[in-house]
Amino acid sequence: MSVQVLSIKDGHAATAGSVGLPSADLSCLFSRQALERFEPGEAIFWEGDEATHIFEVEDGMLRALRLLGDGRRIIVGFLRTGDLLGVSLKERYLYTVEAISPVQLRRFPRRRFEDEVARDPRLQEQLFSKLRDEMTAAQDQAVLLSRRSAEEKLANFLLLMKERGNSEHRAIVDLPMTRLDIANYLGMTIETVSRTITKLANGGIIAAAGRRSIKVLKMEPLRLLAEGDEGEHWMPPLARPGRYASANA
The missing domain is CATH 2.60.120.10 (Jelly Rolls)
Known part of the structure; x- marks a missing residue:
């Protein structure tokens, strides 16, 4: 839909x-x-x-x-x-x-x-x-919703928003919507969205760039993660499964 x-x-x-x-x-x-x-x-x-x-x-x-x-x-x-x-x-x-x-x-x-x-x-x-x-x-949205993990879904979403965005800075993704909006769009809970954003930030993939924007620090790992090919090796030790459990909603 x-x-x-x-x-x-x-x-x-x-x-x-x-x-x-x-x-x-x-x-x-x-x-x-x-x-x-x-x-x-x-x-x-x-x-x-x-x-x-x-x-x-x-x-x-x-x-x-x-x-x-x-x-x-x-x-x-x-x-x-x-x-x-x-x-x-x-x-x-x-x-x-x-x-x-x-x-x-x-x-x-x-x-x-x-x-x-x-x-x-x-x-x-x-x-x-x-x-x-x-x-x-x-069709792209259907593929996004079919992703298995919360990390894949969020990575795809960030790339989609970046592609359609108006930011003059190529690495900045404007996200004026709330995390609840993102959760409803991705078929996840707001807690899972927040936890996954924290996980990607701790992994050095993204960083906050303002109240309603995110900076992509590592574009290629983000793309690989969106495709489901990156695995867990991008995360720092403290962010590996066990501390930040990923759960689909």
Whole structure:
């Protein structure tokens, strides 16, 4: 299960012959829409609401989640600057989206979005390409959740966040979400997430780089750990199994 997230690249120069658009680029659909602001914790829309709009994230991070019948919540994705949300083309939204940090976004009426895409083959091609990317992201998430150990899951998560991040420093991973969010996304307990972060820090793989960011000190060991090939030899003696027991949730 994965949130429908489509990455929007920078717009191109205006093209003659475009119908209803200054340029044949999906991002141009949103460029003239009003900028809306949401504070952390505010919901953009709720699971089951009528899907009347599609949104482009201008700035900030959001979480997409679904509520289970027993009240538990499952985070199905994190949204960043440049992402689209609500593009499942269903009559109702499939998940709830909440702001994690201060967020700015633009909304575009769904019916108009469908009409604009339908009349321009170039927009159709871009949309289909983004949908393929989203399917690949869903497969990546499924692989992440199938990892056997907490260390593998967390290492994969850090690499994923780094890959999609906006930090100017290549080794910095911005994590504005809470550890509970990470735990819900990875299918782990918050205690296991905290213990695993400590374990990777004691192993010299990562270090705190601020209240909501982590610095990767050893990229190759992190990649090997994510692939399940690193074993336990990266840990210092005091961090070997026995003191920091790893438990999947």
